[in-house]
Structure formats: structure tokens, C-alpha cells
Amino acid sequence: MRKIASLFILIVIAWGCQTKYPGVPKTYHALLDTAFIKAGDNAPELQKALAETPEAQKEGMAFIISYMPERDLTTLKAGFLLENSEYAYKAREKYAWCAALPDSIFFNEVLPYANISEDRDNWRKDFYERFAKYAENKENMVDALMAIARNIKDEVNVEYNTKRSRVDISPLQAMKENMATCSGLSILLTDAYRAVGIPSRLAGTAMWTNFKGNHTWSEVLVDNEWQFIEYYPDTLNQSWFVADAGKADPENLLHWIYAVSYKPTGMPYYAAVDAPYVMNVIDLNTLPENVRERYKRRKERAEKKEPYIWGHNVTQRYIDLYQESIKNSKLADDELMANVVVFADANTTKSESRKSCRVDVYEGDKSLNFGYSPRKTDDMNQFLKFKLKKGTSYRFVVSSPEDNIQKEFTVTMGTDDTQDIQLVLHT
Structure with missing residues (x-):
């Protein structure tokens, strides 16, 4: 019993x-x-x-x-969530590209009702009805997403304008004000894509390495590869900011490139607007004097709080994109491609000797370009690339404030189309 x-x-x-x-x-x-x-x-x-x-x-x-x-x-509320789900699944049923997505991608990059810290607008039904006509009868997802990018400005009547009420403006508020800056424009574009079942997410940086500001844009998943696009589009993986993104510092999270994730990743999206915890990880001593005081005041005002916007570090992908674009660009007759690597010591045959540092290139006193040299964990065939003039002498200034490194090298370019340059810090 x-x-x-x-x-x-x-x-x-x-x-x-x-x-x-x-x-x-x-x-x-x-x-x-x-x-x-x-x-x-x-x-x-x-x-x-x-x-x-x-x-x-x-x-x-x-x-x-x-x-x-x-x-x-x-x-x-329940009604908000149910309508969001209803129209997301309608897109999955209607569009072949959405039906083919793994659940993990659909859940994380199509189904979410928001991106970062914007107000939680009930945009899904309206955007499904607005943007379906641009996706209708398209043979593939790329045609659909380009049609949306080319028409979204006129469809929602929103233009770039710094007079918008807030940086992380929500879709409906941006449409009410008819303006937004890069974060708000990217939210609009990403939501338009999600409305027709195109997996999309925000990406951005908290600060470019030249300290001239930050930026936010959209990414879309095409053939299982994340590519970027903007509200004012060129085409996939092409935009004005590629050179800035390609000079990101892989060793400094302030300068990393991040992509948003709805599902927690363990890594905050440090490019988020509503993220005072960003201030708590900034080493003020690494900032230029002209911006240090401003960030000091922001740091003093910042309160430590738990993050709720999660992200992925996608910095290396943007560095690779930029370096690839340089490599594939046509050289003028008097130009060569300089392949630069910094080594901590004279043992230049081992990847462990590589040192990731900022490398600034000068011709005389004129600053020409800069970037960050490969790390010890990077492939030995990866280089920091610069287009330079044949037969010309340049100063390469290698620096890393965290490691108290500041060293200068003078190198004269040869006459071949490529030149490998090894900058050894300690001989």
C-alpha cells in the first residue's frame, strides 16, 4: 500500500x-x-x-x-505583450526568411519589443502594416531590407536632428517630433526590420578612439553573418564610420564596439545611453586632457546600478572589416601597403611577443592616421595596415598609457607595393 x-x-x-x-x-x-x-x-x-x-x-x-x-x-501589460507576439509570429508565418530562422535568433533578434532604454511603445502592429509593402514579393531578405532602408525616412517622416527630446527616443515619439539622432534612427530601422521578420539589433560604441563622440547603428543577420546598415543607407557593411570603428581599441572597453542582446550575456552593453555604470569603468587617466574634466564630472554624478541592457563585444569584426577594405582598395602608383606589428621584445617569431598598442603615423609634424596593433591572441597573419607613400619617411609613435609606453620609430618606405614594419619596444 x-x-x-x-x-x-x-x-x-x-x-x-x-x-x-x-x-x-x-x-x-x-x-x-x-x-x-x-x-x-x-x-x-x-x-x-x-x-x-x-x-x-x-x-x-x-x-x-x-x-x-x-x-x-x-x-x-498582457495586451501589449500579446499583440507584440501576435504580429511577430505573423511575420514568421508570412516571410520565408523569418520561417527559416533558428528559434534562438527569432526569440532574441525579432521578437523583442524594445532595443535599449527607449520608452516601450506599442509599435509592432503599426510597423508590420507600414513595412509589409516593402517586403512584399521580394525574392530574398536583402532586397527587402534595402527597400525598407531606402524608404523608411519618407514612411515615418523622421530626419536627423539634435533638437530631439532625448537621445534614446522611442519610435512613436520620434515620429511625433519628426526627428531623432543616431540612436533613435537606429531604433526605428531595427524595429522596422523586426516587424517583417528580419533579425536586427543595435550596435555602437560609447566613444571613438579619437574622442570625437560616439555612434549607434543597426545590424542585420544575412546568411548567418551579422552585417551593418544605417538609417541613411549606403549598402551593407559600408558607411562613413567604418574607419572610426576600424580603429577601435580592443583592449579598452570604452572604445569597444558592442551589439545588443535581449537575452543576458553577462556583458553590459556599454554603448547604452542609459548606462551610468559605464562611468564606473572609465580610467580618467587614459582620457585626453580636453575631455578629462567633462568625464570626471559625469563620473562623479554616475550612480552604480545593475545593467539591464546586455551586449556582445564585436570590436574585432569591425577592425577586420576596415583592414580588409584597406587591403582591397586600389593603390596609387606611388603608394604601398604598410603592415605594422608591435612587439614587446626582439622575439618577433612568436605571437606571445606581440603587444597591442596605439600606433600614430606622422609625416613630419602632420598626423596622418592611427590604429591599434594586433594582440598576442590574433592570427600571426593579421596586421595593422596603413596606405603610405613610397620612398617617404614616417614617424610611428607607439603608446599605451596603461603600460606607460611611449616610443617613437622613424621608418622610410621602400618601393615595393607592400612593406612589413616590425616595431620592437625592448631590444
């Missing part, structure tokens, strides 16, 4: 585990439990959204609630 009772208890427990969140994979159960606790008084709204979601959309809704920032757990 005792065995029968024990078996009955096990069956009840197993049945309870299966029906706790019907239709939701067990991997989400503990995450949902935590989310509902954090939601407090708003938990019934989230539970209603999960309960009323159609069976085919259950896992997607579970994903969204499980990884939802706490600011949204306590405020978002």
Missing part, C-alpha cells in the same frame, strides 16, 4: 511539473518563477500573457518574460 501511495505522489509531482506552465519547455520554469516574483503586483498581467498566448507562441512568450528587464516586469 505504501508503494502505491509513493507511486501516486510521484505521478502527482510529475504531472504538476508538466502542467505548471503548460506548453512551455521546462528550461524556462525556474526563470518564470523568478520573473513573476520580481514583477510583484504586475505578475498577474505577465501570467495572463503567458496563459493566453497561442500554443505555437508559448516558448517565445516564455523567453520574453524570462529575460525581461525588471523595469518592464513591473509595468508591461
